[in-house]
Amino acid sequence: MKPQIDKDILELIEQQPNITNKEIARILSLPENMIKERLENLSDTRQKVLIVDDELDALTALKRALEAENYNVVEAADGLSAIEKVKAEKPDVVLLDLMMPEIDGFEVCKRLRSDPLYKHIPIIMLTAKGDISDKIEGIEMGADDYVTKPFNLHELKARIKMVLRRAQD
Amino acid sequence: MFTRQSRWNLYLIAVVAILLIATIVFLGIRANNEVKDIVEQQFTSQQLLLNQQISKGIEEFLNEKVLLIEIISKQESQVPPDLFTSYFKTIYEESSGFFSIQFINENGTVVSGYPEDDLPIGYNLYENNQSWAFERVQKRQETYITGGVQMFEEELGSFTWVPLFHEGEFKGAILSIIKVSDVTERFLESYGSSGHVYLVDKYGMILYDSSNELQIGNQYSDLKNESNLQQIAILQEQINGTEGSGKYFEDGRGGERIVTYSPIGWRNQRWSVGITNPVSDVDSLINSVYVKQGVFIGISGIFILAGSMWVILLLSKWNKILEEEVASKTREIKQSNELLMSANVKLKELDLLKTEFVSIVSHELRTPLTAMKTSAEFLKEDNCDSSVRLEMLDLIIRNIDRQTRMVSDLLDISRIESGRIKFNPVITNLHEIVNLSVKNMDSLSEEKGISIHVDLPKDLPHVRTDKDKLIQVLVNLLNNAIKFTPQGGNVEISSAEFNDFIEIRVKDDGIGIAHDLLDNIFDKFYQIDSSTTRKIGGSGLGLAITKGIIEGQGGTIRVESMPDIGTTFMFTLGKQLH
Numbered sequence: 001m002k003p004q005i006d007k008d009i010l011e012l013i014e015q016q017p018n019i020t021n022k023e024i025a026r027i028l029s030l031p032e033n034m035i036k037e038r039l040e041n042l043s044d045t046r047q048k049v050l051i052v053d054d055e056l057d058a059l060t061a062l063k064r065a066l067e068a069e070n071y072n073v074v075e076a077a078d079g080l081s082a083i084e085k086v087k088a089e090k091p092d093v094v095l096l097d098l099m100m101p102e103i104d105g106f107e108v109c110k111r112l113r114s115d116p117l118y119k120h121i122p123i124i125m126l127t128a129k130g131d132i133s134d135k136i137e138g139i140e141m142g143a144d145d146y147v148t149k150p151f152n153l154h155e156l157k158a159r160i161k162m163v164l165r166r167a168q169d
Numbered sequence: 170m171f172t173r174q175s176r177w178n179l180y181l182i183a184v185v186a187i188l189l190i191a192t193i194v195f196l197g198i199r200a201n202n203e204v205k206d207i208v209e210q211q212f213t214s215q216q217l218l219l220n221q222q223i224s225k226g227i228e229e230f231l232n233e234k235v236l237l238i239e240i241i242s243k244q245e246s247q248v249p250p251d252l253f254t255s256y257f258k259t260i261y262e263e264s265s266g267f268f269s270i271q272f273i274n275e276n277g278t279v280v281s282g283y284p285e286d287d288l289p290i291g292y293n294l295y296e297n298n299q300s301w302a303f304e305r306v307q308k309r310q311e312t313y314i315t316g317g318v319q320m321f322e323e324e325l326g327s328f329t330w331v332p333l334f335h336e337g338e339f340k341g342a343i344l345s346i347i348k349v350s351d352v353t354e355r356f357l358e359s360y361g362s363s364g365h366v367y368l369v370d371k372y373g374m375i376l377y378d379s380s381n382e383l384q385i386g387n388q389y390s391d392l393k394n395e396s397n398l399q400q401i402a403i404l405q406e407q408i409n410g411t412e413g414s415g416k417y418f419e420d421g422r423g424g425e426r427i428v429t430y431s432p433i434g435w436r437n438q439r440w441s442v443g444i445t446n447p448v449s450d451v452d453s454l455i456n457s458v459y460v461k462q463g464v465f466i467g468i469s470g471i472f473i474l475a476g477s478m479w480v481i482l483l484l485s486k487w488n489k490i491l492e493e494e495v496a497s498k499t500r501e502i503k504q505s506n507e508l509l510m511s512a513n514v515k516l517k518e519l520d521l522l523k524t525e526f527v528s529i530v531s532h533e534l535r536t537p538l539t540a541m542k543t544s545a546e547f548l549k550e551d552n553c554d555s556s557v558r559l560e561m562l563d564l565i566i567r568n569i570d571r572q573t574r575m576v577s578d579l580l581d582i583s584r585i586e587s588g589r590i591k592f593n594p595v596i597t598n599l600h601e602i603v604n605l606s607v608k609n610m611d612s613l614s615e616e617k618g619i620s621i622h623v624d625l626p627k628d629l630p631h632v633r634t635d636k637d638k639l640i641q642v643l644v645n646l647l648n649n650a651i652k653f654t655p656q657g658g659n660v661e662i663s664s665a666e667f668n669d670f671i672e673i674r675v676k677d678d679g680i681g682i683a684h685d686l687l688d689n690i691f692d693k694f695y696q697i698d699s700s701t702t703r704k705i706g707g708s709g710l711g712l713a714i715t716k717g718i719i720e721g722q723g724g725t726i727r728v729e730s731m732p733d734i735g736t737t738f739m740f741t742l743g744k745q746l747h
Contacts, residue, residue: 055536055539055540057537057540057564057567057568058536058539058540058543060540060560060564061539061540061541061543061544061547061561061564062543064544064547064553064557064560064561065543065546065547065551068547068551068553068557099532128531128532128535128536128539129528129531129532149535149536149538149539150535150538150539150541150542150543151539151542151543152542152546153542153543153546153547153550154546154550
C-alpha cells in the first residue's frame with residue numbers, strides 16, 4: 001500500500017519536478033500532510049529500527065532513547081502488526097519482544113526468517129524471560145541477538161550497532 | 170491312555186488295597202469269632218451255674234423228704250397204735266411235696282397212710298406181685314428209692330422205701346411217693362428262658378422235658394436219633410452222673426444247641442438236670458451288642474459329621490467374611506490409591522500453576538522495571554529537551570505506581586491463599602462505602618464518559634464488614650466495569666435484601682464475557698484478552714483478590730454476562746442483626 005503511494009509520488013515528481021505537495025495530494029486524492037510525511041520518510045537516510053512490544057511504556061522509553069541516538073524508530077504493539085510494519089517499512093533492525101498476545105516473538109521471528117524478502121533483516125530479541133531454554137529457542141529461530149529485560153541501555157545500543165555493522169558486511 | 174509306569178502303579182495300588190481289605194476282613198472275622206467264643210463260654214458257664222442251682226435245689230428237696238421219713242422210722246421203738254397216721258399227717262401238711270405216705274406192715278399189706286383218700290388199705294404187695302422193692306429194703310435194711318414208676322394216675326412217681334426194724338426185727342416199711350411232676354413243677358417249669366430244660370434218671374429215662382412232654386416216661390436214647398452221637402455222648406455223661414457242658418446239632422430244625430448238665434444225688438437214685446439253649450441265642454446276644462455298638466457308632470458318626478459340617482460351615486463363613494474384608498480393604502486401598510493418584514495429578518497441576526505463576530509474576534515485575542530503567546538511563550546519558558524529560562519522568566512514576574500496585578496485589582493474594590488475611594469488621598453503612606468507591610472512580614469514569622448510577626434503597630440495613638476491603642472490592646469491580654465498557658456506557662450499582670444477607674450488584678453494558686470463559690474469571694492472572702487488559706492495565710489479580718475478600722468474610726461472589734450486552738458481578742455481605 002505504502003510502497004505504491006511512494007512510487008506514485010516519485011513518478012509525479014519525475015514528470016513535473018516543480019510540483020507542490022498540494023498538487024500531488026490533489027492528483028492522488030490523499031491528505032497533504034500524508035504526502036509530506038511520505039516525502040520526509042523517503043528523504044530520511046537514518047537507519048531504521050522497528051520496536052515490537054505490547055508494553056506501551058517500555059516501547060516509548062526505548063523509542064525516545066533510540067531517537068536520541070538518531071535512529072529512525074517505527075513501532076508495533078503486537079506480532080501481526082510487526083510483520084506488517086516490516087513489510088511496509090523494511091527496517092534495518094527489529095527489536096522483538098517475546099511475550100505478546102496472539103502471535104508471540106518466536107512466531108514473528110519464524111515467519112520473517114521463512115520469507116526470502118525479509119530473512120536478511122537482523123532481529124534482536126528482548127524478553128523478560130531469562131530462561132536459557134528461551135534464549136536457545138530464540139537463537140535457533142534465527143534471532144541475531146538476545147537481550148534480557150530490564151537491559152542496560154548502553155549495552156542494547158552497542159548490540160544494535162554491532163548487529164547493523166554485521167548486516168552491512 | 171496310561172503310561173506303562175502309571176499302569177504298574179495302578180496295579181500296585183489295587184494289590185495293596187486288596188491286601189489291606191483282606192487283612193481287615195480276616196482280622197474282623199477273627200475278632201468276631203473270639204468274641205463269639207468268649208461270649209459262648211460266659212453263656213455256657215452261666216447256664217451251668219443255673220443248672221447246678223436247680224439240681225442242688227431238687228437234691229435238697231428230695232433228700233429232705235427221705236430224711237423226714239427216716240427220722241420217723243428211727244424214732245419209734247415200735248409201731249405206734251395209730252400206725253404212724255398222726256406222724257404222716259404232720260409231715261404231709263408241714264412239708265409239702267409228698268403225694269402219699271403209707272405204712273406197709275411186715276406182711277406187705279398197706280395198713281395206714283396219709284392222705285386217707287384213695288388210700289389202698291389192705292392192698293398186699295405180695296398178692297399183687299409188687300413186692301420186690303419191699304423185699305429189697307427188708308433184706309438190705311436200708312432205704313431204697315425206685316426210679317420213675319408209672320402210677321395208677323398214669324403219672325410218673327418216685328417211690329421211697331424206708332425199712333422199719335425194731336430190735337433187729339423187721340416191722341414193715343414206710344413208703345413215701347413223690348410225683349415227679351410235683352418236683353418239675355416246683356423247680357423246672359419256673360425256668361423261664363428261651364432254652365429247654367429236661368430231667369433224666371440214671372437209666373436214661375425222661376422224667377421231664379419242657380420242649381416235648383410226650384417224651385416223658387420214655388427212654389431218652391430210644392427217642393433220639395442214634396446217629397446223633399454228640400447228644401448220646403452227653404446223655405451218657407449225664408447217666409454217669411457227671412457235670413459239664415457240650416454242644417450238639419438238633420435234628421429237624423438243624424440248629425446247634427449248647428447243653429449243660431448237673432447231677433442230683435438222691436441216695437441210690439441219680440438224676441440229672443439238663444438245660445439246652447440254641448447257639449443262635451449267643452449270636453443274637455452278640456448281634457444285639459453289635460447293633461447297640463453300631464447304633465452308638467452311627468450316632469457318634471452323625472454327631473461328628475454334624476459337628477464337622479458345623480465347623481466347616483463356620484470356617485467357610487469366616488472365610489467368606491475374611492474374603493469380604495480383604496475385598497473391601499482392597500477396594501479401600503484402590504480408592505485411596507486413586508485418591509492419591511488424583512491428588513498427585515492435582516499436585517503436579519498445582520506445581521505447574523506455581524511455576525507458571527512465578528514466571529508470570531517475574532514477567533509482570535520485570536516489565537515496569539524495564540520501562541523505568543530504560544527511561545532512567547536515557548535521562549542520565551542524554552541532554553534531552555524538557556518535554557521528553559517530563560514524558561520520561563511521568564513514565565517512570567506511572568510504572569512505579571504500577572509496580573507498587575502489583576506488589577500490593579501479590580501480597581494480598583499471598584495473604585488470601587495462605588489464610589493470613591486479616592479482616593477488621595465494623596458496622597458499616599453501605600451508602601457511605603458505595604459513594605466513597607464511586608467518588609474514587611470519578612476521574613476514570615469521566616475520562617471515558619461513563620456514568621455510574623447508584624440505586625440503593627434508603628433503608629438498606631447496615632452490614633458488618635471490613636470497610637477498607639469492601640472499598641477495595643467495589644473499586645476493583647467498578648474499575649473492571651469501566652475498563653470493559655465503551656465510551657458513553659452505563660454502570661449501575663444496586664442491591665437486593667435477603668433474610669440475613671444483602672447482595673450488591675455491579676452491572677455494566679460493556680463488551681461482556683463469552684459463556685465458556687466465565688468459569689475461570691476468578692483465577693489468578695486470568696485475562697480473557699491479554700492485549701485488551703494490557704492496554705487497559707491490570708495485574709490479572711483483581712478478581713482473585715475480590716473473591717478472596719468476599720469469601721473470607723463468609724460471602725459469595727458470582728458473575729452473569731452476555732457478550733455485547735454486559736456483565737453483572739454480584740456479591741453478598743452478612744447483615745448486621747440486632
